[in-house]
Amino acid sequence: MSSPPHRLELRGVTKRFPGCLANDQVDLVLRPGEIHALLGENGAGKSTLVKIIYGVLHADAGRIQWNGQDTHIPDPAGARRLGIGMVFQHFSLFDTLTVAENISLGLDQPGPMDALSARIAEVSERYGLSLDPRRHVHNLSVGERQRVEIVRCLLQDPKLLIMDEPTSVLTPQEATRLFETLRRLAAEGCTILYISHKLEEIRALCDTATVLRGGRVVGSCDPRRETARSLAEMMIGTELSTPERLPQGEAGAAKLQVRHLSTTSDNPFATNLKDVSFEVRAGEILGIAGVAGNGQAELMAALSGEALVPDPASVAIEGRPAGHLGPRERRLLGLAFVPEERLGRGAVPELSLSENALLSGYAREPLVRSGLVHFGRARSYAERIIGAFNVVTHGHRAEARSLSGGNLQKFIIGREILQKPRLLVVGQPTWGVDAGAAAAIHRALIDLARSGAAVLVISQDLDELFVLSDRIAVLFHGHLSESRPTHHTSVEEIGLLMGGLFNHPPDEDEVDRAV
């Protein structure tokens, strides 16, 4: 094989932030036409590295070569001039503008709108990214919005396309379609740098993987020759123990019953729940899948008591109507709750772990007596959580924000589980959590269910739901599908449901959006 110059070569790239070395002597070689995975846990330095490549950040030391030439990337515009495009995890689109208008805003030389629309149509067709330039962004699905971002990059004829966690917002079917596009691009010589922590995806898509850990490159490999397990072990640096699924015992009495729950929100961007019904029984884990923004936040709020529902009987905890009760009263009935956002909802960043133990522990633990806080007990409660869930921290005085995502999540889940709830509702239990902590969290959730509590897991991560759940249901546009026993369904079937292919009375604007 002859060796044309490398598309991009990083040598010894180092970036230091106060208190942490985000990239330490990182070497990375990207060849033309390869799909290259950048793998690593949260905090491994992936996004710092990518931001350096895209000119958002500047390395403290190191060398960048582009097509064999030493180069300096001053800013994102400079990166685009070189031929580097990036699709961010969070889109930057204006809802009220059309696809073409949005794209024109992101281009350095957009040219006249008609010509641009024609080019958009042409490019999107060539890469199988069907997209109508005249449509307004607010009625595009998340997958379509991502296509807008991709097409925006493609119009600049990139030589290197960086994709940051692109499938986290897609259904499995949409992801498959994205992979086809990426393969076609690669075949035309475009290099793709693909950031993800979904190991199966990387095995299916990528030619090469570079693994980062603690800011350093710890290895590179051909992911097609690895197993998901071996990749994960490279990422975390130790052996991984996956939780064993114990056979489910007899499901007991219903701990949570939701009956014809509908919500109406003042927020125009909320997804209202429409006639949602399900129940969770003692001893079982019910998983609710769905792409973000399909009503998960509204369901969580209606269950936790942060939003009250008009009909008290539509949410029943331990058989008692609870729709009109606030979070504290619901906790007294036996509910514990782990919200999706750890910092800023599940924990107060600036407060110590013992104060954060008090945050939700006050209802079910004897931490408050006649209006006074029993700080000694709050401290020992925090220490019990830290001990029981192996939270890595320098003690109960540590501020919540000083913990890594995985450790803080272990602390929050520990705080809820040690309250011995009869019903636990968890949102995205392992989102952004490293593999080691994720395994520990899964273990704890399964143990809790096997000890006789009912557990409801709302997650976008299908792999996780298939590991955890006894039954799975899907939330789509505020409707909930029938639940299916996990061993009688498949990722494909759930994926189709996540795209909206289940029977519900269609409402006016939904049918065309659903596709």
Add this chain to the structure above:
Amino acid sequence: MTLLRLEPRGEASRAMVYATPLLAVALTLASGFLLFWAMGFDPVKALHAFFIAPLMSLRGLGELAVKATPLVLCAIGLAIGFRANVWNIGAEGQLTLGAITGGGLALAFYGEGGWWLLPLMIVAGMAGGALWAAIPAFLRVRFNASEILTSLMLNYVALHLLNYLMHGPYRDPDGFAFPESRLFEADAVLPLLVAGTRVHLGSLFALLAVAAGWFLMARTFIGFQIKVIGLTPTAAGYAGFNQKKIIWLTLLLSGALAGLAGLGEVAGPIGQMNPTISPGYGYTAIIVAFLGRLHPVGILLAGFLMALSFIGGEAAQIALGLPKAITGVFQGMLLFFLLATDVLIRYRVRFGAKRAVVGRAAA
């Protein structure tokens, strides 16, 4: 090429939280030195007259306590609200209302008082302040109207109400139409605590407020809820803390304390009702609250410091013939330097350019 750089610290510096108020005081003194020097005064003498001389006599110390009393009372209440992100800017108006209601009782029962009058005035003063603060609380909870604006605007309403009363119902019938009330009778005046000074019972209330404020914030579950709501409202919602209740509580509490301060002024050093009860205590208390880091003990110290700026300003007017604005200049400088030095809590200063590192990157 910069000679001075700010570099973010990994986490907030504990030491700097306490050091920056001292640094701000030092910088204020240094600027005062330059200011007096530029104006042609002997700066040492001027600063001595401003900051030292008032402290050299029992009477001067007593005046310090008298001035600090309303500042501390108001600031304790405000700080508790500020901790919960409830921005009551209306202490001045609440103080005025406390004087109007409490002082009104003293006038209503003129000539027929008894031992019961003073306690009743205290309760009425606190109720008046709380009532005035209840208006922004209601508007915030019911209509989500910013309490910053409503409480601030009510200050002017209170001032006009006071003016109206002083020119009408509260005016001394034998006062030749001067807008002043009768002098309060002995039953309606706060007893003095230290002979030879004007230090009155209100100062004791201020100390009690400091202790109670500390206890509320440090030991009680309400205090914890206030902290959480102020830091992270969504976490408070998750925990099930009632934010509306906390808005009501903090506004009523700070209103009551400001009302007590107002009553303490008219039933204390002033001894009657007049149209200029407060030289802006309610506004200065905002500075006191922040200078004291929203902590009760810090507020006590800051209250004395700001009281000194009032007294020193008066002394400087007399001794040096300086304009009245000098008090405001010093208070302004103090707040300015405090806010400016606060950047040191999250950043550290580095001298010299980032030369070494830049060189390596370019190599």
